[in-house]
Amino acid sequence: MTEKDLRERIKEAAVEHFNKNGYHGTTIRNIAKDVNCSLPMIYYYYKNKKELFDEIIKKEYFKILKKQASLLKIDNIIDFYTKFIYELNSLSNYDKQVYRLGIKVYLSFDGDEELMDHMDEWEKSILPRHRELLKPYTKNVNNEEAIVRTLVHLLETMIVNIVVKDRYLPKDEIREEISIVLQSCADNS
Amino acid sequence: MTEKDLRERIKEAAVEHFNKNGYHGTTIRNIAKDVNCSLPMIYYYYKNKKELFDEIIKKEYFKILKKQASLLKIDNIIDFYTKFIYELNSLSNYDKQVYRLGIKVYLSFDGDEELMDHMDEWEKSILPRHRELLKPYTKNVNNEEAIVRTLVHLLETMIVNIVVKDRYLPKDEIREEISIVLQSCADNS
């Protein structure tokens, strides 16, 4: 009911609606009804519908990505990646929905080109980051690049399964799959 | 201009619009403008917007999936999966867009629950089908299930890359990644 409160509640309801019905399927009226406020209050806190959507992607989504990326404490590389994926399972419902929305924009299923460009920047940093992480373990291997690519591809699918399809992935299944890809260099760890 | 023609042209324009703007972002008026016909002509051939969308998914999308699935002519398993993915690159533009739309529904990014259920049926058949395909090659291996799962996950990402993100995946990159996952049982081939 008080100041900051309502603004936040609007954003949370917006995430839910954008998630369920997409940008065009979401109406300001439905959001207002959900948070039990009048329609113009949304325009009181956000310039318009697009700004509300953009704030969710640009602030909330990237906040989650960066938090995930800062989890770096590696001893065993397979443990690390297993944990990296497994912890997505226990993301809060809100974070999961924001993540889902972000993936939707990333796959150009929603949002606009400007947001897409924003994401491309991030994506370009993914492969090099994992290559760096894996460097100590791939130095005795001749297909380093392919292994990094395969791993990143595998991680992507698991992320989609957990976040987008909202499935629970057991820790040992995650570990098994990562091990299969990294088995050729895991001996060096 | 003649009978069957217009109906088909409407569907093709619809695929493009649903793809670009989602179900709610697509308007009958825009489709009509694209095919250069009057607005009610779309209602002449399709009951309403939803039926137009449903026909694309239920008929066109599954047609593509089934065509893909019938490609079974295996001698070498890695060759087979490489070809299976590689040929997605040369899908026609229309087929690619339909495929993309289907994935969108499959990820519950568009469409409704009824369509989702339709897809779940199909998805349940995927893992067993690949397990069957791989059976001759995994009999001397103790983690058969994990390998099948990993492979299917990897295939999914590659499909998304080609069809959804519209990227070209070179044949040798595809083969490399599949080989990494299947290396433990490829010796038996």
Next chain:
DNA sequence: TTATAATAATAACGAACGTTAAGTAAAGGA
């Protein structure tokens, strides 16, 4: 030729959309 069916367009319907103008209620500082 005439009747019938298929293919098309014009114009409009009510409903819902994003957005805003105008005003109210409460709170805080001068």
Next chain:
DNA sequence: TCCTTTACTTAACGTTCGTTATTATTATAA
């Protein structure tokens, strides 16, 4: 006390949406 700012509502705006009633044109078959 009065004034300004903040938080909020009612009511409406212009537009666009999905959809349809009505009518015109063309093709086919009798």
